[in-house]
Amino acid sequence: MVKVCIIGSGNVAQHLITAFANSGSTELVQVFVRDKSKVAHLVAAEIATDDLNALAEADLYIIAVSDGAIAEVSASFPFSGRLVAHTSGSVPIGAIDGKNRRAVFYPLQTFTKNKPVNFKEIPICIEVEHQADYAVLEQTAAAISSVIYPIDSSQRKALHVAAVFVSNFTNHLYQIGSEICEQNNIPFDILKPLIAETANKVRLLSPRDAQTGPARRNDTQTIEAHLAFLRDENQHRLYEILTQSIISNGKKL
Amino acid sequence: MVKVCIIGSGNVAQHLITAFANSGSTELVQVFVRDKSKVAHLVAAEIATDDLNALAEADLYIIAVSDGAIAEVSASFPFSGRLVAHTSGSVPIGAIDGKNRRAVFYPLQTFTKNKPVNFKEIPICIEVEHQADYAVLEQTAAAISSVIYPIDSSQRKALHVAAVFVSNFTNHLYQIGSEICEQNNIPFDILKPLIAETANKVRLLSPRDAQTGPARRNDTQTIEAHLAFLRDENQHRLYEILTQSIISNGKKL
Numbered sequence: 001m002v003k004v005c006i007i008g009s010g011n012v013a014q015h016l017i018t019a020f021a022n023s024g025s026t027e028l029v030q031v032f033v034r035d036k037s038k039v040a041h042l043v044a045a046e047i048a049t050d051d052l053n054a055l056a057e058a059d060l061y062i063i064a065v066s067d068g069a070i071a072e073v074s075a076s077f078p079f080s081g082r083l084v085a086h087t088s089g090s091v092p093i094g095a096i097d098g099k100n101r102r103a104v105f106y107p108l109q110t111f112t113k114n115k116p117v118n119f120k121e122i123p124i125c126i127e128v129e130h131q132a133d134y135a136v137l138e139q140t141a142a143a144i145s146s147v148i149y150p151i152d153s154s155q156r157k158a159l160h161v162a163a164v165f166v167s168n169f170t171n172h173l174y175q176i177g178s179e180i181c182e183q184n185n186i187p188f189d190i191l192k193p194l195i196a197e198t199a200n201k202v203r204l205l206s207p208r209d210a211q212t213g214p215a216r217r218n219d220t221q222t223i224e225a226h227l228a229f230l231r232d233e234n235q236h237r238l239y240e241i242l243t244q245s246i247i248s249n250g251k252k253l
Numbered sequence: 254m255v256k257v258c259i260i261g262s263g264n265v266a267q268h269l270i271t272a273f274a275n276s277g278s279t280e281l282v283q284v285f286v287r288d289k290s291k292v293a294h295l296v297a298a299e300i301a302t303d304d305l306n307a308l309a310e311a312d313l314y315i316i317a318v319s320d321g322a323i324a325e326v327s328a329s330f331p332f333s334g335r336l337v338a339h340t341s342g343s344v345p346i347g348a349i350d351g352k353n354r355r356a357v358f359y360p361l362q363t364f365t366k367n368k369p370v371n372f373k374e375i376p377i378c379i380e381v382e383h384q385a386d387y388a389v390l391e392q393t394a395a396a397i398s399s400v401i402y403p404i405d406s407s408q409r410k411a412l413h414v415a416a417v418f419v420s421n422f423t424n425h426l427y428q429i430g431s432e433i434c435e436q437n438n439i440p441f442d443i444l445k446p447l448i449a450e451t452a453n454k455v456r457l458l459s460p461r462d463a464q465t466g467p468a469r470r471n472d473t474q475t476i477e478a479h480l481a482f483l484r485d486e487n488q489h490r491l492y493e494i495l496t497q498s499i500i501s502n503g504k505k506l
């Protein structure tokens with residue numbers, strides 16, 4: 001059984017701790033946090049430590065801290081030659097201090113505090129410095145997820161950008177929709193089935209085939225009416241640019 | 254039992270025909286189409302007509318045609334004083350010819366050909382010219398959906414703009430994500446759980462509370478790295494403007 005140690009107490013760390021704690025096929029030997037109270041609701045007191053020098057022996061150390069802290073945390077480990085992975089979408093594998101064997105264990109999902117996720121469906125993207133370490137990473141990923149991809153640093157960078165578009169930017173469009181509802185005394189709830197179906201459609205259709213709406217139809221009259229309606233400068237600009245993007249994309253066909 | 258007649262054979266018309274045909278509490282008395290073969294797979298031959306003068310007596314005529322054709326189709330009806338509704342998000346109730354009693358029956362959803370939808374969850378937005386007609390519209394909507402809202406023409410216009418943001422524009426962001434994957438030999442499938450969870454999150458959280466990502470954190474380093482990565486002019490511009498929008502939105506708090 002793979003012995004795993006997790007470093008960190010943020011969103012990703014907490015979700016990973018929960019997933020490993022519930023998995024029968026890995027052993028969560030330790031969690032390192034600066035403030036042990038942050039994981040007191042997740043693990044037994046003897047599992048948590050705030051002392052780097054007390055880090056237990058493990059097959060894999062997973063650093064789930066903010067991007068900027070990965071280099072420093074990995075450099076402060078009081079051991080070498082062990083397998084150390086970070087969980088970031090945007091940090092290259094080389095950011096991990098070279099005294100240990102580097103790897104990446106990147107769960108591609110949007111994690112929200114206190115909202116449980118079904119880890120089984122979350123793709124885990126794996127990268128290793130030494131091919132011999134791939135099996136340990138794969139076995140660890142398989143303990144919590146059924147979707148595993150080998151993704152190198154340059155692909156992971158692209159993937160993270162793509163994720164920003166389909167998740168962060170998409171959520172921002174939900175917010176624009178909710179603002180427009182609010183400004184017109186319409187409950188945002190009315191849009192929720194549409195949001196769900198729009199996401200649901202691309203499980204089966206390519207986004208290109210799923211595209212509908214005034215821009216796709218090049219329905220100038222509706223587009224003009226919508227632009228005239230949008231008095232908020234920012235909403236107006238976003239509508240214009242996204243519409244142009246859909247129209248020019250259609251022409252590329 | 255409300256007797257309904259549907260005019261049209263496009264996506265919305267076909268989905269409505271299916272929903273009413275499967276509903277026990279309305280009677281679909283007739284479907285008017287120019288080309289009867291288009292609904293031959295949906296209704297019995299004797300229900301379809303291509304002759305406006307043969308339109309049967311009904312409690313409600315639902316015009317599910319393209320926005321631009323609503324005025325003309327409603328003017329061509331060979332009767333007056335009856336209840337006539339259109340199904341458009343962006344056309345005012347007044348577009349329906351005034352010789353009949355006007356109404357709107359707007360199902361807020363993205364309809365894709367050959368992809369079944371669960372009508373029960375689709376909000377139906379109702380507007381009537383004469384308050385006395387509301388009950389018939391409501392009863393008809395209740396036969397196929399459990400979510401009914403009274404929405405007037407000005408609210409419906411706002412709602413349609415909001416729907417373009419959360420559905421058409423969102424789908425376009427999925428397409429940008431899929432393009433980036435394609436350009437970097439990454440299967441688009443890897444993003445699907447993220448797309449599903451992003452949509453799922455706003456069922457419980459407000460989009461504002463659900464917002465994550467580099468722009469939300471004002472993580473300039475990651476934003477700059479992503480912009481440097483995006484060589485495609487259109488992708489680069491969208492990333493920049495959506496990021497600015499999230500940042501300035503955060504400042505409004």
